[in-house]
Amino acid sequence: MRVQGEERHRGAWRHEAGAMLRLALPLILGNLAWSAIHATDLILVGRMGADSLAAAALGVNLYNAFLIFGMGLVMAASPMIASERGRRLHSVRDIRRTVRQTMWAAATICVPIWVVLWHGEAILLAMGQDPALSADAGRFLRALQWALFPFLLHLTLRNYISALEKPIWGVVVVVSTVAFNLLACWILIFGKFGAPALGLVGAGIGSTLSGFFMFFGMLAVVYGDRRFRRYHLFGRFWVPDWPRYRDVWKLGLPIAITLGLEVTVFNAAVFLMGLIDKPSLAAHAIAIQIAALSFMVPMGLAQAGTVRVGIGHGRRDPAMIARAGWTALAMGVGFMCATAILLIAAPRLLIGIFLDLGDPANAQVAALAVSFLAVAALFQIVDGAQVVGAGVLRGLQDTRVPMLFAAVGYWVIGIGVGTIMAFTLGFRGVGIWLGLASGLAAVAVLMVARWTQRERLGLVPHRIPPGAAMP
Template sequence: MSTVHSDPISLQDASPGEMGSAPVSWKDSYVATLQLAWPLVLTNFAQAAMIVTDVIFIGRLGAQALAASSLAVNIYHSFAFFAFGLVSAVAPMVAREKGNRAHDMRETRRIVRQGLWTAVLISIPAMFLLWHGQGFLAAIGQEPALVEEAGKYLRALLWAMPPFLGFVVLRSFISALERPGWALVMSIAAILLNALGNWLLIFGNWGFPTLGIMGSGIASAFAMLCMFLSLAAVIVIDRRFRRYHVFGRLWKADWSKLKAIWLLGLPIGAIVAFETTIFNAAAFLMGWLGEAELAAHAVAIQVVTLAFMTPLGIAQAATVRVGLAYGAGDALGVTRAGWSAFILGTSFMVLTATAMITIPTPLIGIFLDIHEPSHLPVLKLATVFLIVAAIFQLVDAAQVLAGGMLRGLHDTRVPMWYAAIGYWGIGLPLSYFLSQYTSLGGIGVWVGLASGLAAVSVLMVHRWLNRERLGLVRPLL
């Protein structure tokens, strides 16, 4: 069994935000996690709200436009979230450097620069493939009318990817420094800008062209660009970030750091992709069942996504807090940082599950006009989907939180295989079988999703429990 020995560091001598030291008590651990997590949670909500805003405006165009946007967003997310996982390796790398050498800015600067390089390098092939996404939808048998509308939306939305990934890199940087507030400010501003852009470009208000569903994609891409540029400006101006000079000599390659980001980030990207694509595949299965099923799924998945933003943000905080303790060689700090985040995240999901069961109609009404008679089939299906979704809220939280905790230990390769087994080895086949060969239909898709999430959560938590026996917690060499 591998253990870590380190001299205890008093919080009176150095705060976690400055020295990367682990909290010395459970209370301090909870406080430190909450202080870091709440801006990350709200930033996640804000970024999810950009897509939610699109859904709300597009939903006013009718069920067909809503279904088409669901197909397009699912394809976009397949690429964007894989790339998101790749570049998010910046956070645990910076956190470990800060925990190990608190005042060494050179290594941090090199990591961030190569994170931006990675954002560009992965965007180029992803955007090329997304440009041809309409052909993929046609090839898998989606309805021609939906394919045409989805293609318009996708070719506009794909331009959001480079600034989105650049923003993730910069947000990871300031989050690892435990100062994520500016990312939240920029995300909130982007929501407002995106809503305005949707209103102007979808419906042609104030003399703008009436672009329909394509206008929504353009609005999102422009808002994302503004969000990235604004955060970059803050990092250049704010003295707390300016001293790192992350944009200086940005053109200069650092092959060792670039390689390290890809080695750590590719498994993270694969984990995110496995989870994202199983939900995307679920949308395609719904598309085979019918337009009402797909529209109901689109609404239900938005509710679930919003709920997921809180444990995701807490998991991101866990990655930083665990990474700081790991870099400092503090095994006790690793334990407390991880479990405090886990308890906070799962407790929140108990509340969201209760809401999905007790008040599903108001939640659905956020995204769909529930008073429109023609939407009644969608409303009924979405209500049932939310009840099933409520059941897997806890396991969904457990898998993302345990994954974030392991990520702080730079443990990503084995969790990647866990995700592959759970999502694609269990979840997808079960969703397909239950939806296509039983009377469950769309409910079967959601039962399969729940089963896959449960399998991954058990595997992830088991690995965290055995972290010392597996040699994941040890002094840095």
């Protein structure tokens, strides 16, 4: 009997690992493809010169601060849908309500963000950035900002099909967008096929067109596949549902603030680099893009962990919650160990994708990028741990305490240590990267400790809707 029990136990873990991989792999591919869209923009802009690359870095990082905040808000849909499926596998109405009101929330948040981004040049100047770079970045932002709303709508639909554990169509749409974005930006930046050469503004317009391409692609998916069509997501879409709208904000706002704190600490690093010199800023843009590509894998595992833990949460199944969370953490940390080795072993190979290493004018930027990647390799492991830790906690709808962890880790420790090391101790750009590593390490420890506490306690109490059947 004991042997049979141990075999069932191992079988349950193997089943969870398989389910996690089947869900995570398409999400990872989708994340890599989404990151490749921004990488494509930087590669094309980089061919215009270091100044254009630096201006694009300023604009993209200001835009991403708001984009990630919006992403966090609409990510509330994933644990809400997963938990509902755990309670009632064939639920339709509550899932439809969640998707609709998440889109309403996306529309709400976009309006003030557009107003702010329209004044991007003034914001960058107020932060002490170079006037010429700020002017170019401001023009770029006025073309790019309109990509926000279609992107958030696309992401809501992608979270919807992922929470239903059918994420592959989201990958197809995003991968198709990579090719579309490459073609659109190439034409608009350099003036191909008779189009005017718009430079940075062309890159912004191309990215906006890509946002609409993604949204309409996801619309085609949810209307074209009967598994998704049965939910009738857009029937009577205009009718308000204020209770569910409030639920989305209640769960999504702490996620948005957490992600916002994380991305803005990296954005702050960009602005601090701008205070050092242009080569440091350009090198940082390359190094952070390379680090972001590797980050897409644990991010996908975090998304899968949210769904799998969320289903266990809805079922009120502590064993499934524990298996799903620890499986996601083990996979995320294991992958980041491998990427750390790659960043140390072959940094120039990676940098050469973004910069012509044979051009003597790029030698200083390349050398700085190598030093930044050496530090990035050190925090790969803790970066994977913190993002997956946050993801599995979201599956338990535990979002407020992780928000406080992010505030302390990223801004008190990360920016504090980085600023002191860069400007007081004279480590310059490397000091900023060491500060980022310190902040990530602090958040990782706190997130995993929080998960360990929650997992040992079993289920986190959650509200069961009136009339809902217990499994």
